[in-house]
Each structure stands twice: as C-alpha cells, then as structure tokens.
Amino acid sequence: MDAPLFDQWRARSPFYDESHEAVCDTVRKFVAREITPHVDAWEAAGELPRELHRKAAEAGVLALNYPEEFGGTGSAFNLLHGLVQTEELARPGAGGICASLMTHGIGLPPILAMGSEHMKRRIAPAVLAGEKLICLGITEPGGGSDVANLKTKAERKGASYVVNGAKTLITSGVRADYITLAVRTGGPGIGGISLLLVELDSPGVSRTPLAKMGWHASDTATIHFDNVEVPAENLIGPENGGFAGIMRNFNGERLGMSQQAAAFARICFEDALDWARSRETFGQPLIRNQVIRHKLADMLRRINATQAWIDQSAWAVLNDKAFPGDFALLKVQATQTMEVCAREACQILGGASFVRGSRIERIYREVRVMAIGGGSEEIMFDLASRQYRF
Ligand SMILES: Cc1cc2nc3c(=O)[nH]c(=O)nc-3n(C[C@H](O)[C@H](O)[C@H](O)COP(=O)(O)OP(=O)(O)OC[C@H]3O[C@@H](n4cnc5c(N)ncnc54)[C@H](O)[C@@H]3O)c2cc1C
Structure with missing residues (x-):
C-alpha cells in the first residue's frame, strides 16, 4: 500500500468527489505551511497567535460552509466538505490547535440561527475574517453535564441584562472578544435559559487561564461575570428560548x-x-x-x-x-x-x-x-x- 492511508478512504466512499479533494488539497497546503512548523512553539506558548486566524480566513478555512452574505463560502460547499477540512486540520495531531482556531464553529452558529439581522451583520463577518474571536459558554464551575440546571443569571434591568456568575473550561476563553453565553433569565429547568452575546471587554468580566493535561495550544479559561451590563438587544433568540x-x-x-x-x-x-x-x-x-x-x-x-x-x-x-x-x-x-x-x-x-x-x-x-x-x-x-x- 503506497498511497498515504489518509487519502484512501474517501476514494472508496460514495459521498466524496473531486470537489472534496480540492478542499483537502487547499487545507492540507495551508496546514503544512502555516500550522505544522509551529505546533511545538504554540503548545509551549499555551495559545495561538491572532495572525493565524486571519491567515486561516484568507485561505478560506474559517468561512467554509457559512452563508455568503456574511463572508462565508455559501452553498458551493456543504457538511461533507467541512468534514474533509476537519480531518486535514487534525493532521498535525494537535487537537488544541483545531479547537482554538475553530471555536467560532460552536460560538457563531446560535447567532446565525437565532440572532437578529443586526447582530449577524455586526458579528459574523468580522469573525469569519479572523479579526474577532468568539467562544461558547455553557459549562459552569458547578457542573457541565446538567445544562438544564445552569446558574449564571441575567436579570433584565431597563434596556440591559445584568449578568452574574461564572463559566469554566471555555475554549479560547482567554483571547476571545465575544462569548455566546447561556444564562438563566427565568425559572428553573430548560424553560428558563436564554443565550446572550457578551463582549468580553465589558466592565465586570474577568478571566483566569487554566493549565491542562492536553490541548496546550488552546487557551482555556474560567470567565467570571460580576454585574456585567449587556444591552438587551444582545439577546440571541427569544428570552427563555435558548435551550x-x-x-x-x-x-x-x-x-x-x-x-x-x-x-x-x-x-x-x-x-x-x-x-x-x-x-x-x-x-x-x-x-x-x-x-x-x-x-x-x-x-x-x-x-x-x-x-x-x-x-x-x-x-x-x-x-x-x-x-x-x-x-x-x-x-x-x-x-x-x-x-x-x-x-x-x-x-x-x-x-x-x-x-x-x-x-x-x-x-x-x-x-x-x-x-x-x-x-x-x-x-x-x-x-x-x-x-x-x-
Ligand atoms: C479542554 C476542554 C475544553 C472545553 N471547552 C468548553 C467550551 O468551550 N465551552 C463549554 O461550555 N464547555 C467546554 N468544556 C466543558 C465540557 O463540555 C464539560 O467538561 C463536559 O460537558 C462535562 O461537564 P463537567 O466537566 O462539569 O462534568 P460533570 O457534569 O461534573 O460530570 C462529571 C462526570 O460525571 C459523569 N456524570 C455526570 N452526571 C452523570 C449521570 N447522571 N450519570 C452518570 N454519569 C454522570 C460525567 O459523565 C462526567 O464524567 C470543555 C472541557 C474541556 C476539558
């Protein structure tokens, strides 16, 4: 078997064609040029350089399979192309790099699915261009599995929500500009949870980096919210409809x-x-x-x-x-x-x-x-x- 095994499985699958090979080729070259030579340095540094996000955007990596109107590649690509890209990004065998480079893959979709038009236009193009970083905050110091019981509170006061609580184990949490934050706006259980977009340079936000067993190149943080005022227009979807x-x-x-x-x-x-x-x-x-x-x-x-x-x-x-x-x-x-x-x-x-x-x-x-x-x-x-x- 002389051909690299990484490439053999797609050739024998009914789901993949030349368009997927083209994505593979582009991403593989990007990874070989911009990621592989730096893995050890970024693992030691504990984070990725911001510049990598901009380079990934230029190579078409960040915006694959996102709507064209926000800077994405649009309908020419689909989920299967995304899987090819995911595999190629994994080739250096450094999951922390994939996790932190692609954190928008978990932070941005709720905004695109449920956010206002104004919010989509304000956030998505900058994120897909690699200029701004967005993360996702669900897990709390008190627990991550029992999402329905999350405690971080957002109380409506006039034109704002006031957020108090903490999230932990947040990927890209040290560097991110925005967080898509799961908060309690109502009563107990899943019917009292909302999603809020929070700007992480807001007064009352503080972050503690976490050292980890692996994923060293991925910055991970506990993020504290102490009376953080968030404009009510930053609600993503309906109040109490975040679950x-x-x-x-x-x-x-x-x-x-x-x-x-x-x-x-x-x-x-x-x-x-x-x-x-x-x-x-x-x-x-x-x-x-x-x-x-x-x-x-x-x-x-x-x-x-x-x-x-x-x-x-x-x-x-x-x-x-x-x-x-x-x-x-x-x-x-x-x-x-x-x-x-x-x-x-x-x-x-x-x-x-x-x-x-x-x-x-x-x-x-x-x-x-x-x-x-x-x-x-x-x-x-x-x-x-x-x-x-x-
Ligand atoms: C490196 C890293 C990055 C992460 N990035 C993010 C991120 O970006 N955003 C985010 O929101 N979260 C993130 N997480 C958090 C992750 O999603 C949680 O760790 C996970 O959901 C589990 O929650 P927990 O760690 O609080 O464990 P707990 O909920 O406290 O559970 C502890 C253990 O008990 C088990 N357990 C719990 N309940 C039961 C039950 N009823 N029956 C049987 N077993 C049970 C669980 O399986 C688990 O093994 C990250 C975690 C890591 C390690």
Missing part, C-alpha cells in the same frame, strides 16, 4: 468532534504502521509479528466502521433524515475508537511514545477531552437512550 439553540449546536459539535476523533485514530494507525515497518526487534521488523499486525488490523476495523457512520450521519443531515440520538452514540463510538487506537499506537511505539513532542504522545493526552468535552460518554449514552425511548 433549543444549545441542543442544536451540540449536534453539529458532536459530528465535528467525531470526525476529529476518527482523524486522530487514523494518525495513530499511520504512525504505528510506519514504526512497525521500520523498527527491528529480535532480528526482524516489528510488523512480522502476528500480534502487531492484529493490533493494526483491529485499529483499522474500528476506524473504518466509525468513518462509515460519520459519513452516513453527514448524509442524513444533508437529506433531512438525521436522528439526534445518533450524534450522541456516534461521538462515543468515535472517541472510543480514538482511545483504543491511541493506546495501541503507544504500545507499538514502545518507550518512544512516552517522549514529548510526537503526534502519538500528544494524541494520547487528548483522549480524555474528546471523551468528556461537548458531552461526556455517560451523558451521551443516557441522552441516546432517552431519544431512542428505552
């Missing part, structure tokens, strides 16, 4: 994370295969051992099954046949595939996998955030069981 927007957002995020997890699993497979072919133990290449070939075949089995389900799910979205329970189960499938592949790749690389700086070593440290962030495994199973009604 539906949060849920819709989760489905897209889970599909994207699934593709990312599958890409990381594929990297683990590729690097482990390369190593097994070149490493000699007991006088022969490692790959000559049946147990090693079985490990690799098992990794590939899981990756192929996961990718097939991802592609089929994207097709279902495009054809209005998606079922929300599937996104939850798919996320578990993909992140468990990543987990097994990261483990087996480390075993095949042996001690070399434990040395800082390789793709495998980084991916191994990123398994947990993929399995917990955007909805943990336990919560995904539970959600799916309710959506499947059992």
